[in-house]
Amino acid sequence: MDTPGGSLLSGYRVLDISTAMGAFCGKLLCDLGMEVIKVEPPGGDGLRREPPFAHGHTDSEGSLRFAYLNAGKRGITLDLTHPAGRDLFLDLLERVDIVLESSGPDHLETLNLSYSILTERQPKLIVVSLSGFGQGGPYSHFRSPDIVTTAMSGLLYVSGDPQLPPCMPPETQSYYYAGLYAAYGVMLALWRREEQGQGVYIDASVQASLAIHEHVAFTYSAEGRLVKRAGSQHQHVAPANLFRCQDGYISLFATHRHWPILLEVWEDHPEELDDPRWKTDTERRAHADWLNPLVESFTSRYKKDELAHLLQKRGIPGLPVNTPSEFQQDPHIQDREFFAPVTHPEIGTYQQPGVPFTVDGDRPGPAPAPTLGQHNQEVYGDELGLTQKEIDNLASKGLI
Amino acid sequence: MSSTNRILEGIRVIAFTNAYAGPYAGRLLAQHGAEVIKVESRSGGLDTFRHFGKDLESSARFIECNLGVRSLTLNLKHPVGVQIIKDLSACSDAVLENFRPGVLTRLGLGEEELRQVNPGIIILRMPGLGEKGPKSWYGTWGFNLTAFSGMTSLWNHPGQERPIGSQGVYPDHLSFIMAPTLLVAALLRRRSSKRGVTIDLAQAEAMAYALGVSYLEMAVNGKAPQPQGNHDPVASPHGCYRCDGDDRWCVISIRTDQEWRKFCRVMGREELAESTQFSEQSARLKHASDLDGIVQEWTQLRSPESVMKELQAEGIAAGVVQDGAQLMKDPQLRHRSYFENFPSSSFGPMEIPRSALQFGGMTDDPLSLPSALGQDTDTILQDLLGYDEETIDEWRKEGVLS
Numbered sequence: 001m002d003t004p005g006g007s008l009l010s011g012y013r014v015l016d017i018s019t020a021m022g023a024f025c026g027k028l029l030c031d032l033g034m035e036v037i038k039v040e041p042p043g044g045d046g047l048r049r050e051p052p053f054a055h056g057h058t059d060s061e062g063s064l065r066f067a068y069l070n071a072g073k074r075g076i077t078l079d080l081t082h083p084a085g086r087d088l089f090l091d092l093l094e095r096v097d098i099v100l101e102s103s104g105p106d107h108l109e110t111l112n113l114s115y116s117i118l119t120e121r122q123p124k125l126i127v128v129s130l131s132g133f134g135q136g137g138p139y140s141h142f143r144s145p146d147i148v149t150t151a152m153s154g155l156l157y158v159s160g161d162p163q164l165p166p167c168m169p170p171e172t173q174s175y176y177y178a179g180l181y182a183a184y185g186v187m188l189a190l191w192r193r194e195e196q197g198q199g200v201y202i203d204a205s206v207q208a209s210l211a212i213h214e215h216v217a218f219t220y221s222a223e224g225r226l227v228k229r230a231g232s233q234h235q236h237v238a239p240a241n242l243f244r245c246q247d248g249y250i251s252l253f254a255t256h257r258h259w260p261i262l263l264e265v266w267e268d269h270p271e272e273l274d275d276p277r278w279k280t281d282t283e284r285r286a287h288a289d290w291l292n293p294l295v296e297s298f299t300s301r302y303k304k305d306e307l308a309h310l311l312q313k314r315g316i317p318g319l320p321v322n323t324p325s326e327f328q329q330d331p332h333i334q335d336r337e338f339f340a341p342v343t344h345p346e347i348g349t350y351q352q353p354g355v356p357f358t359v360d361g362d363r364p365g366p367a368p369a370p371t372l373g374q375h376n377q378e379v380y381g382d383e384l385g386l387t388q389k390e391i392d393n394l395a396s397k398g399l400i
Numbered sequence: 401m402s403s404t405n406r407i408l409e410g411i412r413v414i415a416f417t418n419a420y421a422g423p424y425a426g427r428l429l430a431q432h433g434a435e436v437i438k439v440e441s442r443s444g445g446l447d448t449f450r451h452f453g454k455d456l457e458s459s460a461r462f463i464e465c466n467l468g469v470r471s472l473t474l475n476l477k478h479p480v481g482v483q484i485i486k487d488l489s490a491c492s493d494a495v496l497e498n499f500r501p502g503v504l505t506r507l508g509l510g511e512e513e514l515r516q517v518n519p520g521i522i523i524l525r526m527p528g529l530g531e532k533g534p535k536s537w538y539g540t541w542g543f544n545l546t547a548f549s550g551m552t553s554l555w556n557h558p559g560q561e562r563p564i565g566s567q568g569v570y571p572d573h574l575s576f577i578m579a580p581t582l583l584v585a586a587l588l589r590r591r592s593s594k595r596g597v598t599i600d601l602a603q604a605e606a607m608a609y610a611l612g613v614s615y616l617e618m619a620v621n622g623k624a625p626q627p628q629g630n631h632d633p634v635a636s637p638h639g640c641y642r643c644d645g646d647d648r649w650c651v652i653s654i655r656t657d658q659e660w661r662k663f664c665r666v667m668g669r670e671e672l673a674e675s676t677q678f679s680e681q682s683a684r685l686k687h688a689s690d691l692d693g694i695v696q697e698w699t700q701l702r703s704p705e706s707v708m709k710e711l712q713a714e715g716i717a718a719g720v721v722q723d724g725a726q727l728m729k730d731p732q733l734r735h736r737s738y739f740e741n742f743p744s745s746s747f748g749p750m751e752i753p754r755s756a757l758q759f760g761g762m763t764d765d766p767l768s769l770p771s772a773l774g775q776d777t778d779t780i781l782q783d784l785l786g787y788d789e790e791t792i793d794e795w796r797k798e799g800v801l802s
Contacts, residue, residue: 008585008597024610028578032585051633052617052625064620068612115760134758137735142708143653143717147630147638151651151719154727156640160557161564165640166649166721168630169570170554176610178756180577185757187584188432192407194591201760208738209756211727214568215461220724221739222460222750227724228647230567232552234543236452242547242563249563251547312538319544321563324618324625327550327608332535338605339615350619353612356605357582358531360597 006355006364007033012190014098015039015089016073017080020047020172021144021206022102022130023069025179029098029186030072031355031364037379038073039089041080042398044372045070054347060372061346067369071342071352075370076379079399080111088394089113091384093122098186102130105140115201125199126189130182134205144206146172153210154217162229178209237281238288242321243299249321250304252295256281258316265314266298337363344368376400404765405757406433411587412492414439414485415469419448420542421572421603422498422526423465425579429496430468431755431767437470437492437780439485440773442802445476453747456773460747466770467740467752473774473801480800482508486517487785494522494583494596500539501531511598522586523598526575530602542569542603549607554614557629571607578606636684637663637691640721641699643707649721650704652695652711657681662714667698740767777801 010033016026017039030036038045047066054062079085090113093099099118101108108114108129115127129135132144133152142148147168150156155174160167182204189200211217216227227235232251234240239262240253254262256279263269273294277283284291299307304320311318322330328339328351339351345368352366380386380400394400411434415426423438430436440446446456447466453459472488474481486509489495495514497504504510514521525531528540529548546552552565582599590596608615614625630651632638638653654660657680664673672694678684684691699707704720711718722730728751733739736758739751746769754767781787781801795801 008582008589011592028581032581049634052613052621054620064616065613068616071612133732134736137732139712139732142712142719143715145632145635145653145655145717147632147640147651147653148717148719151640151649151721152730152732154722154724156651157649157721157723158568159555159566161560164557165630165642167555167557167564168628168640169566170551170625170628171611171613173570173610177573177577180574180581181756184428184577184581184584185759187581187588188405188407188757189759190588191584194588200762203758203760205736205756208733208736208753211733211738212753212756213570213573215464216724217727217739217753218460218464218724218750221728221752222464222747225724232563232565233567235567240543242552242565244562249547251544251552251565253541253543308538312535315539317539317541317544319538319540319548321547321552321565322550323553324550324608324611324614327548328615328618330535330548332529332533333605336530336533336602336605338602338608339619347620350616352619353608353615354605356578356603356609357599357601359586359599361600 006359006362008359009033010035012097013037013095014100015092015096016100018100018102018130019045020050021132021175022100022179022182023047024176025128025130025182026073026100027069027071028180028183029100033364036073037375038070038075038370039080040075040077040372042077042400048372057346067344067347068352070369072367073370074375074379075373076376077373077400080113082399084394084397085399086112088399090121092379093118093125095383096122096125097190098126098128100128100130104131105135119199123199124193124197126186126193126202127199128182128186128202128204130178130204130206132206134208135203146174149174149206149210152207153213155210155213158214158216158227158229160229161231166229174206174210178204178206181209233288236285238284238291239295241288241292243292243296245299245302245304245307248304250299250307251319251321252299252311253317259284261314262311262316265311265316269298270294340366342366342368345371373400403762405759405762406765408584409433411435411494412437413494413496413583414488414492416495416497416499416504417447418498420465420569421575421579422496423447423449423469424572424576425526426469426496427465427467428576428580429583435470436468437472437488437776438466439472439474439476441473441475443475443477443799458746460750463745463747463770464752467767469770470776470780471771471773472777472780474777475800475802476507476509478798478800480795480798484781484785485509486513488780489514489521490517491784492518492521493587494524496524496579496583498526501527501536515596519595520590521596522583522590523596524579524583524586524601525599526579526601526603528603530605531600540604542572545571545604545607549604550611550614551607554611554625554627556627558627558631560627571603574606574610575601575603631688634681636681636688637695639692639695641692641696643699643704644702648704650699650707651719651721652707653717655681659716660684663711663716666710666714666716669694737764742769745769774801
């Protein structure tokens, strides 16, 4: 059987009982073609209460955070803390390959749904637990919002203007990054299962995911050097920074290979820059504070897209600093149809970022997030075979 | 049955990778047992990171990004070099590359040629701006892609005049973790379809994919998202606070009134919990900057470690803004055996982060150093591709294997 355009893993099914931390992992699994069922408590996932909200919406359907991170998933509600809800969850497992959770160490045990209990029902099950610090160890019970895991991973220390406090990246990057990392774990586990017929439990740590970034730990270990905040100045190369243009900024990255060409393009550059000492990356980087304003006197004559194009034609990597709107409207991104419209029953129709990959040239099409309990009927009725009466009964008890 | 994490044993990947994103993707595959053969050439085709050391073998950064990877040197401008890659493709599962679009095709090693010798081969390309589109020919580094995709404009404290973003290469990190995921997904698909696929992972788009909430805010509300720095829309106090010492910082995040009351008790400022200005979350959000000042009065007399321990013991989210030295002795990372020790690499002694993942019931096999440049060339040509020594010697003389 062939799969729909761009879909790699159709046929696999995921129960996503995760919180904010695991939502992006579930999204990637969904974007790889898996059927991901978001299992929310009857009152709705916590993300539904998090801004930003679509204008005019304050209810559970208006959170754009929820709408993006759950785009494409199916949605059911279920109270896992109630014995009947737990039984229903175990019934669902029989058609499931992967369970994704992120509520912290012991959470599954507290629900009486430990890995060994789950695998009694579904012996080949893969369970992936995403947590701030991992399931064991001295910090495993620490509270771990995004800002804590980012700080503890080293990324925060090296981010931002050195004159100002360290600066967090936008959105919840540490959760996103760990989600992508955990998805790799899921792929490995699936490969092993297909080869050997066994499931596995995966313990993924947000802190450990992010701690590979920017060689922060490794640079200290290898060179005994601390990477510090440096604004937008690249560690080893200059000019590699953001430079003012007429209408914004350009991000320029010029190594020793690009430097002589940059001087050619910049015809009236100061004569002192022709000194051979500036040919090495180390020398230019060491004097970046002196060099950067000179370069800016050149870049500020141009508009950012115009300069990027001019430099690119000569092989120098320069790209404009875009706002999200400028990126979306860039003719290149438009041509690639990275954004595509989706229609959400409550929020309406809007342009959503697609997936960043194509499979044999096809990009999987975007889909909206589920409304609260949108697929209860389908999943519990059509697929699990509950009667209407049984479903109504569950609903009246507040279990779904 | 394997009880180690070398899950991909038996998978062979040809890697045309350079610098950070491509090599690290290969390393993540090798780390889990795949045989990754990196192709380089002394005639203008060496990995950029090799030049960061005192010689080609001793760049610490090259070693970090290429652990466990084998090395084949080949001149791809020579027709025999191209033929050897075709032969190797016939007995490999995947090709991983982060060259500019079209480079392999121009060498006669494009999608069509590779599929001809091996219909099952998976091709994973990682172009900065994608394989297609009017700017796909642009040269890009992670540094510029951060800017292009909107990340730089949003990564700042509120109200700053100049954009800052990052000194680093965030899109590389996104791409090198997504690439092996996609590659194994394609391997899984091939089990049933029996066909290989070509996957293009556009690194700029990977960055925008991780900014989707901001993009939705813009699309739905027609409002340009603004940098939020260390602010949070639902938590206050929430931020990065100066501590005692040089460039020492902690983070604290408080979401509920109950946490706030506990925090006031820890600070010895119970009166704040009663003050109408701060007692409720909505009020605290409104007066966030006043509150940040109060919090910092308390933190700046303390070490970040004591702030974290004291607050976490009370169930309040807090952490140390750790630098590289602190990461290396972090007891939590050590508990996870996070660092692999290489006491005698060609660079010298160093420890390298290994993985964020632990698989239940499986041991983590030790990682190995990258092969020396060209170290595996003869073995691959003889044992894998069946060429005799005489032919190999002749090719070496002709410069095919340099």
